[in-house]
Amino acid sequence: MAASLLIIGSGLAGYNLAREFRKLNKTAPLLMVSADDGAFYSKPMLSNALAKQKQPAELVMADAKKMAAELNAEILTGHHVTELLPAANKVKLANGNTLEYRQCVLAVGAAPAQLPVSGDAQQQIYVVNDLQDYAKFRQAIAGKQRIAIVGTGLIGCEFANDLAAAGYHVDVIGPGSQPLGRLVPAAIGHAVQQGLAQLGVRWHLQTTLIQANNNAAGASLHLDNGTLLEVDVVLSAIGLQPNCELAKQAGINTRRGIVVDRYLRSSVNNIYALGDCAEVEGMVLPYVLPLMQGTRALAKTLNGDATPVSYPPMPVLIKTPACPVVVSPPPAGSKGEWQVEQVQDGIKALFRDGDAVLGFALSGNAVNERTTLIQLVPPVLN
Numbered sequence: 001m002a003a004s005l006l007i008i009g010s011g012l013a014g015y016n017l018a019r020e021f022r023k024l025n026k027t028a029p030l031l032m033v034s035a036d037d038g039a040f041y042s043k044p045m046l047s048n049a050l051a052k053q054k055q056p057a058e059l060v061m062a063d064a065k066k067m068a069a070e071l072n073a074e075i076l077t078g079h080h081v082t083e084l085l086p087a088a089n090k091v092k093l094a095n096g097n098t099l100e101y102r103q104c105v106l107a108v109g110a111a112p113a114q115l116p117v118s119g120d121a122q123q124q125i126y127v128v129n130d131l132q133d134y135a136k137f138r139q140a141i142a143g144k145q146r147i148a149i150v151g152t153g154l155i156g157c158e159f160a161n162d163l164a165a166a167g168y169h170v171d172v173i174g175p176g177s178q179p180l181g182r183l184v185p186a187a188i189g190h191a192v193q194q195g196l197a198q199l200g201v202r203w204h205l206q207t208t209l210i211q212a213n214n215n216a217a218g219a220s221l222h223l224d225n226g227t228l229l230e231v232d233v234v235l236s237a238i239g240l241q242p243n244c245e246l247a248k249q250a251g252i253n254t255r256r257g258i259v260v261d262r263y264l265r266s267s268v269n270n271i272y273a274l275g276d277c278a279e280v281e282g283m284v285l286p287y288v289l290p291l292m293q294g295t296r297a298l299a300k301t302l303n304g305d306a307t308p309v310s311y312p313p314m315p316v317l318i319k320t321p322a323c324p325v326v327v328s329p330p331p332a333g334s335k336g337e338w339q340v341e342q343v344q345d346g347i348k349a350l351f352r353d354g355d356a357v358l359g360f361a362l363s364g365n366a367v368n369e370r371t372t373l374i375q376l377v378p379p380v381l382n
Contacts, residue, residue, distance in 0.1 A: 002089065003030065005031070005103050005302055006104045007107055008033050008104065009033075010032055010038045010064070010107075013107035013109070013275025013276070013294070014032060015067065017295040018030060019071065020295045020299035022071055024299055025303050026072065031074045032071075033075075033079050034075060036077065037064060037078065038075050040061050044288060045059050047159050050165070057135075059131060084247070085250075089104075105271075105274055106273040106274070108277045109277055110243055110276040110277060113239045113240065115238060117210060119214075119222075120212075120214050121212040121213050121218075121219035124231075124233055125234040126236070127235070129240070137233075141233050144168075146168070147169070148172075148233075148234045150174070150238055151173075152181065156172060156235075157192060157196065158319045161196055161320045164200050164322075170200065171202045171203075172196075172204065173204045178193060179196075180192055183361070184325065184349070184363075185340055185349045191323050191363045192318075192322075195320065198322065207225040209224075210222055215230065240276065242257035242284055243276075244258055252266045255279055255282075259279050260272065260278050261280075262308035262309055262381075281381055282332075283332070289311075310381055310382060314380055315327065324364065325363050326370045328374070329361075331359075335353050336354075339351075343366050344365060348362055350373075356378075357376040358378065360376075
């Protein structure tokens with residue numbers, strides 16, 4: 001018997017879609033395929049688990065067996081989908097078996113971008129994109145002191161804060177002139193830089209890592225500005241790339257992500273995409289709030305009530321307690337400019353086009369104004 005709904009992926013997108021679908025349909029056959037053990041956890045918690053004194057295993061909220069019971073679903077763990085067969089409404093697994101579906105959702109997430117670096121210390125370079133990655137990273141840093149983070153974006157800054165607060169010696173490397181350069185104006189980026197520096201974080205900006213070589217204790221890092229850093233472990237946090245290969249091989253349209261319409265439908269009948277792998281109206285938004293908006297709309301569509309996804313204002317909270325930040329970026333390509341104001345113990349920046357407020361960024365105590373400012377900015381996708 002074909003699954004009424006097949007969900008490929010067991011991250012926040014896959015599991016939350018299954019929950020939303022079950023609110024509407026208690027009995028339709030539901031099958032999920034997970035490449036890992038199918039444990040349910042919150043991925044955003046990985047970058048502040050040290051501060052919360054949580055071991056990797058303690059981040060798991062439910063195992064696959066419990067999730068299967070909760071969702072009245074069959075969950076296949078440790079299985080890789082190697083091929084989509086849309087003409088037959090089937091998918092092929094690595095073990096050669098096939099699964100049949102009526103509707104299929106790709107909730108396959110994104111993979112860390114590959115760090116372009118030479119040298120023989122590749123085994124000292126870690127990424128953290130899931131719980132298994134995080135467990136390996138935590139094991140690697142146990143008993144160590146010196147950690148280099150390559151990447152000054154959201155994830156790099158969050159891990160820098162968490163590791164420095166836990167007593168590690170942290171160096172952060174990036175080509176921009178400020179942290180969070182793609183998200184916030186310079187004043188707030190510099191405030192984050194200063195806040196983390198007060199925790200002991202050392203910044204290496206406007207430079208890149210070009211070579212990582214083994215040494216007796218860990219790795220020697222050569223930066224293109226001539227700096228040499230001796231560290232124990234390297235964490236690469238240079239960004240994510242949507243997982244599009246399955247879709248590409250099946251002839252599904254892809255650009256940055258798997259191209260879907262407002263109903264999260266791909267270019268192939270009965271195949272949808274959701275979460276970090278999906279590109280909606282040209283946007284790839286690897287954050288929790290757009291993911292949740294997508295799950296609610298798609299669950300209705302899959303249950304026969306075609307519902308387009310809409311995105312209200314969705315501020316992003318950056319977990320850097322040394323300098324809290326909330327940002328609601330202006331729409332891509334917006335005309336206008338940032339207007340920055342120093343307020344008591346914080347910075348308030350509004351992105352304006354004339355009288356219209358299209359986005360905001362807040363740091364320090366100014367983050368308390370986010371509720372008011374949300375009322376001023378336009379929806380991300382109406």
